[in-house]
Amino acid sequence: MRIVSLLPSITEIVCALGMESHLVGRSHECDYPASVQSLPACTAPKYKADGTSYKIDQRIKAMVQEGLSVYRVDAELIASLDPDLILTQDHCEVCAASYEEVQRAVKQQLGDKVKVLSFSPDTLDDVLMSIYDIAEVLEADEAGAELINNIVNRLNKIQSKTENLPTPGVICIEWIEPLMSAGNWFPELVNIAGGKTLLGDAGGPSPWIDWEVVIAKDPDILLISPCGYSLEKTTGEMTSLTSNSGWDNLQAVQNSRVYLMEGDHYFHRPGPRLVESTEILAEIFHPGIFDFGHRKRGWIKFTGL
Numbered sequence: 001m002r003i004v005s006l007l008p009s010i011t012e013i014v015c016a017l018g019m020e021s022h023l024v025g026r027s028h029e030c031d032y033p034a035s036v037q038s039l040p041a042c043t044a045p046k047y048k049a050d051g052t053s054y055k056i057d058q059r060i061k062a063m064v065q066e067g068l069s070v071y072r073v074d075a076e077l078i079a080s081l082d083p084d085l086i087l088t089q090d091h092c093e094v095c096a097a098s099y100e101e102v103q104r105a106v107k108q109q110l111g112d113k114v115k116v117l118s119f120s121p122d123t124l125d126d127v128l129m130s131i132y133d134i135a136e137v138l139e140a141d142e143a144g145a146e147l148i149n150n151i152v153n154r155l156n157k158i159q160s161k162t163e164n165l166p167t168p169g170v171i172c173i174e175w176i177e178p179l180m181s182a183g184n185w186f187p188e189l190v191n192i193a194g195g196k197t198l199l200g201d202a203g204g205p206s207p208w209i210d211w212e213v214v215i216a217k218d219p220d221i222l223l224i225s226p227c228g229y230s231l232e233k234t235t236g237e238m239t240s241l242t243s244n245s246g247w248d249n250l251q252a253v254q255n256s257r258v259y260l261m262e263g264d265h266y267f268h269r270p271g272p273r274l275v276e277s278t279e280i281l282a283e284i285f286h287p288g289i290f291d292f293g294h295r296k297r298g299w300i301k302f303t304g305l
Contacts, residue, residue: 001138004078006043006088006102009271010119011036013131014087016147016272017140024081029228032265032273040081044072052237053226054177073105085137086116123203124188127270128152147272154275155192158282158290162194165286168220168257170195174268175226177240179209182225185270193281195221215246221285222252224302225261227268231300234260238302258302259284266298 004025005011011030014023020035028041078086088102102116117137121127128148135144170190172182183200190197198217200207214222224241226234238260241247252258261267261284266277279292280299 001085002081002083003138004042004081004083004086005030006073006086007119008032009269010087010089010130010134012269012271012273013134013147014138017131017135017138017143019138019140019143022138024083025078040077042074042078042081044074052177052240053175053229054240073102075105075109078106079109083114086114087134088116088118089120121270122184124185124274127185127274130270131272151272151275155278158278159192161289162192162282162286165194165289167194167196168285169198169217170221170223170285171198171214171217171219172200172223172225172261172267173241174206174263176224176234176237179211179214180206181209182206182223182267185274186267189267189274189278189281193278194285195281211244211246215250218250219252220255220257222250222258223261223281223284224259225263225267227263229263231260231262234263235300235302242304256301256303259299260302261299262297 001022002024003014003019003022005014005023006027008027008030011023011026012032014020015033015036020033023036023039025042026036026039027043028045030036030039030041086102086106106114106116119130119133121130128151131148131151132144135141135147172186172190174180174182174186181199182197183202183204183206185202186206187197187200187202198219199209199213224234224238226237247253261280266273266280276292276294276298279290280294282290283292283294284299
């Protein structure tokens with residue numbers, strides 16, 4: 001089977017199922033495991049991905065308002081790769097090439113010759129079901145069951161230790177400007193790790209919020225994890241938050257419980273590494289009990305600018 005995967009989390013799932021050798025193409029954002037970067041990239045953004053979160057947001061919104069797609073799908077390249085299966089998503093129009101975009105791009109080139117499957121997980125169970133469905137399509141049912149069991153067992157092991165621990169109130173910032181709080185599967189990860197999400201509902205979309213709401217909720221712990229951002233890039237944009245009125249009065253700030261988390265590889269990729277994402281949260285919430293070795297790689301404490 002020849003597979004083109006156009007979403008990082010799906011690429012990670014395919015590889016975790018032991019099917020990496022069947023991949024012949026990827027998206028421009030698929031970079032884990034590192035070995036997949038040698039595959040040809042079949043998509044590219046139509047906007048400049050540099051600059052601040054505000055500038056990126058404005059560029060994307062302008063394209064969407066004009067009815068334009070955010071990504072370019074290289075149909076000729078995909079056709080030359082002669083895939084049997086293309087895997088994509090319809091969860092978020094700015095996360096990756098959508099099912100509709102891929103269908104439009106490859107229909108003229110490949111017609112009905114190739115199967116296009118799309119996934120749209122909103123909850124942790126949805127993510128596990130995506131793994132099950134992908135494993136079934138790839139005829140890797142045994143590997144799929146093993147991967148799902150491993151994920152569930154590791155998450156259950158964490159939750160068994162956090163059930164009777166103090167539960168800090170948590171807000172996670174998923175985008176800095178404009179402000180967005182994390183939703184979808186994130187509140188479930190917070191719960192497993194021993195926290196309580198003050199904004200965002202499990203299974204619901206990540207909501208846009210006002211800074212005044214953060215002040216009113218006054219979280220015990222403030223997490224900063226912009227989607228697609230590295231720790232270095234997040235650090236460079238923290239002035240957009242620290243300059244807000246009332247920043248210094250937040251109890252999370254006063255108690256030195258503001259943390260930056262790797263938003264590029266964790267949390268926002270609905271795949272196997274949501275386990276590591278939960279481990280990161282557990283380390284942050286309960287540092288005296290959990291230490292999985294993610295500090296400095298997956299998260300850092302924000303100590304000011």
